[in-house]
Amino acid sequence: MGTGPLLLLATLEGTVMAAVLALAAVGLSLTFGVMRVVNVAHGEFYMLGAVLAWAVAQAVPSAPLGFVAALLIAPPLVAALAWVTDTTLLKRLNYDPESTIVATIGLSYLLQQGALSFFGPDARPVAAPFSLRLQFPWFGYSGYKLFVVLAALLVLGAVWLFLRRSKAGLVMRATQVDRNTARAFGINVDRVYAGTFALGAGLAALAAVLVVPISQAHYLMGHDPLLLSFIVVIIGGLGSLRGTLIAALIIGLADGILSMLYPPTLAKIVATLAVALVLVFRPQGLFGAPAR
Amino acid sequence: MLRIEGLTAGYGDKIVLRGVDLRAEPGHVTCVMGRNGAGKTTLLRSIMGQTRRHAGIIHLNATPLHDLPAHEVPRHGIGYVPQGRRLFGPLSVAENLEIGLMVRAHDPATRERVLTLFPRLRERLDQPAGTLSGGEQQMLALARALCLEPAVLLLDEPTEGLQPSMIRLIRDSVTTLKAAGVAIVLVEQRVEAVLSIADTVVFMAQGQIAETLPAAGLTPDAEPFRRHIGI
Numbered sequence: 289m290g291t292g293p294l295l296l297l298a299t300l301e302g303t304v305m306a307a308v309l310a311l312a313a314v315g316l317s318l319t320f321g322v323m324r325v326v327n328v329a330h331g332e333f334y335m336l337g338a339v340l341a342w343a344v345a346q347a348v349p350s351a352p353l354g355f356v357a358a359l360l361i362a363p364p365l366v367a368a369l370a371w372v373t374d375t376t377l378l379k380r381l382n383y384d385p386e387s388t389i390v391a392t393i394g395l396s397y398l399l400q401q402g403a404l405s406f407f408g409p410d411a412r413p414v415a416a417p418f419s420l421r422l423q424f425p426w427f428g429y430s431g432y433k434l435f436v437v438l439a440a441l442l443v444l445g446a447v448w449l450f451l452r453r454s455k456a457g458l459v460m461r462a463t464q465v466d467r468n469t470a471r472a473f474g475i476n477v478d479r480v481y482a483g484t485f486a487l488g489a490g491l492a493a494l495a496a497v498l499v500v501p502i503s504q505a506h507y508l509m510g511h512d513p514l515l516l517s518f519i520v521v522i523i524g525g526l527g528s529l530r531g532t533l534i535a536a537l538i539i540g541l542a543d544g545i546l547s548m549l550y551p552p553t554l555a556k557i558v559a560t561l562a563v564a565l566v567l568v569f570r571p572q573g574l575f576g577a578p579a580r
Numbered sequence: 581m582l583r584i585e586g587l588t589a590g591y592g593d594k595i596v597l598r599g600v601d602l603r604a605e606p607g608h609v610t611c612v613m614g615r616n617g618a619g620k621t622t623l624l625r626s627i628m629g630q631t632r633r634h635a636g637i638i639h640l641n642a643t644p645l646h647d648l649p650a651h652e653v654p655r656h657g658i659g660y661v662p663q664g665r666r667l668f669g670p671l672s673v674a675e676n677l678e679i680g681l682m683v684r685a686h687d688p689a690t691r692e693r694v695l696t697l698f699p700r701l702r703e704r705l706d707q708p709a710g711t712l713s714g715g716e717q718q719m720l721a722l723a724r725a726l727c728l729e730p731a732v733l734l735l736d737e738p739t740e741g742l743q744p745s746m747i748r749l750i751r752d753s754v755t756t757l758k759a760a761g762v763a764i765v766l767v768e769q770r771v772e773a774v775l776s777i778a779d780t781v782v783f784m785a786q787g788q789i790a791e792t793l794p795a796a797g798l799t800p801d802a803e804p805f806r807r808h809i810g811i
Contacts, residue, residue, distance in 0.1 A: 459682075461671060468630055470679075471629075471651045474655050475679070
């Protein structure tokens, strides 16, 4: 295959990765932006989404229906678990930044070991809802992967509309700016926090359900998305939706293209260098607001 | 009427207010004065449920406010303009007003009344609140609180750092609200501003009410001002 087609294939792979990464990272960014909580268990909510998707798909006999059922059931279940976690754990810690980091480290361990105990150590496949293959002159490409990109774009667009146009989004943005003043105007900040934490976890789970027909469900699969989500929100700026999307595109495309043309380690080196440069020259991230 | 009796409150275990009694009646301006650290802002924050109460009661008419979670207090008709305005800076002027209107179920008539009172805000509805001038920000802070159609309005140093024309505008707005029957509790350091609108002046020192006097008998060089705020 010539350089041009190889570059096209690498760009497609990078775009798929960027789409999934943006979905996973936007949840982490929202949670930090609104609640100032660094959710170390975010990767495990992602993993739980994938594992639950497998469990739901197993219970439904046909492949397309199994996937659709997983898409409808797994993210709300994970969001509900996150809601309960917020009200029983984070709220009791008064959302103290240091305490919540320690608590979510403990939670991530519990979720990981729980998944291992209930679902076992094997990687579990979930069938894609359709098996369309797009034939380019140089190679064939999975139509499902392009569906993942489209679905991620739709979901991210919906998140943007929700934040910018809905009453709940306005309340979340006001709470993000100043929670005490928000309370003085009748906003139930506890409920906003629980909803934000649930939304963030639900988005991570949704990303996982979309990705599981490509990469399989496994109890240790939360590590990479967590690390990459942190890289994305550090580069994009914590709490900035626009920054998260652009950083996901940069990291996803860089990873896809570099991994295809050079040894995969180079992509990781570039991501690490990008984080280091951002931390040194613009610690608040490309689109984040400076610390007050 | 807002009635506070024996209020002891603070932040965590640190007590700032000690046995405070205060009344704010409809159509009446109660000015709270005192040196820095006397507990004036803590008093307003305590009414809003934003501090830890150790003892005492806060009632609005027959409704006890002291046991309510902070977000329930404004629903009972308490409007608050905090010190330093505390606007939602990245949100537009319209969105800041929208937040204020949520308690009133987005009543368009209320929004219209508030924008009639502050017509300059109508020209800036799409502008981020953080980019307004200091005077416009104070107008917005007051307008946002008025969107609640409060029975009691708490104002924490609303004229701080403003030019004279803006101070007059804020004073006129407070006079209008007073005439409309709103009970106003005003924390203010400027004696002339206090004497021009106050009915009662309450002096605080070290978290306690040191003296309560009718404003009518006070002059700018009166002894209580020298004694309690050092001018």
